Amino acid sequence: MIDAPTFRSTLGRFATGVTVLTARDASGRDHGMTVSAFCSVSLDPPRVLCCVERSADMYPIIQAASHFAINILTTAQEPISRRFAEERDDRFDGLGYTRGLTGLVLLEDTLAYLECAVAARYDGGDHLVVLGDVIAGAASDGRPLLYYRGGYAQMER
Numbered sequence: 001m002i003d004a005p006t007f008r009s010t011l012g013r014f015a016t017g018v019t020v021l022t023a024r025d026a027s028g029r030d031h032g033m034t035v036s037a038f039c040s041v042s043l044d045p046p047r048v049l050c051c052v053e054r055s056a057d058m059y060p061i062i063q064a065a066s067h068f069a070i071n072i073l074t075t076a077q078e079p080i081s082r083r084f085a086e087e088r089d090d091r092f093d094g095l096g097y098t099r100g101l102t103g104l105v106l107l108e109d110t111l112a113y114l115e116c117a118v119a120a121r122y123d124g125g126d127h128l129v130v131l132g133d134v135i136a137g138a139a140s141d142g143r144p145l146l147y148y149r150g151g152y153a154q155m156e157r
């Protein structure tokens, strides 16, 4: 079996974008976390997936949630990525956002967003794989925030 350091450094060669996943708990409270394990799955029906670590505060929330939103960050939003990956209770404080069709937080000035209805959940080892049917979304112009080899990066073009 591949050893953990080799696995990590190998996966680190796969550059990704950076998103903030938002969802609400049963009491309607907003939660968000930084997620790079996001990808498209299907065009028809429009379907995406994301992976949430079982130790994350988000795990029980996304286990029970009917919907989630994906906010795709721009280069300028690296501080937002850091904020939603840090231990803090006030992740949304002082941030601009609107609410989507499902009432979920959509962060302002992102590159794009997708609102999804949870379609399925699968065991992904120490992560939960969550499939979402996309019910709304929009894209803007801008430069994507990238994550590569354990650090933030920007596109040169």
Ligand SMILES: Cc1cc2nc3c(=O)[nH]c(=O)nc-3n(C[C@H](O)[C@H](O)[C@H](O)COP(=O)(O)O)c2cc1C
Residues within 6 Å of the ligand: 018, 032, 033, 034, 035, 036, 037, 038, 051, 052, 053, 054, 055, 056, 057, 058, 059, 081, 082, 084, 085, 086, 087, 127, 147
């Ligand atoms: C760039 C970046 C990408 C990340 N991607 C993921 C991911 O795809 N899935 C995940 O479970 N955690 C990911 N994390 C870690 C979580 O954002 C981090 O553990 C966060 O504190 C979890 O929040 P919570 O436990 O307070 O909900 C990522 C962190 C960073 C900085």
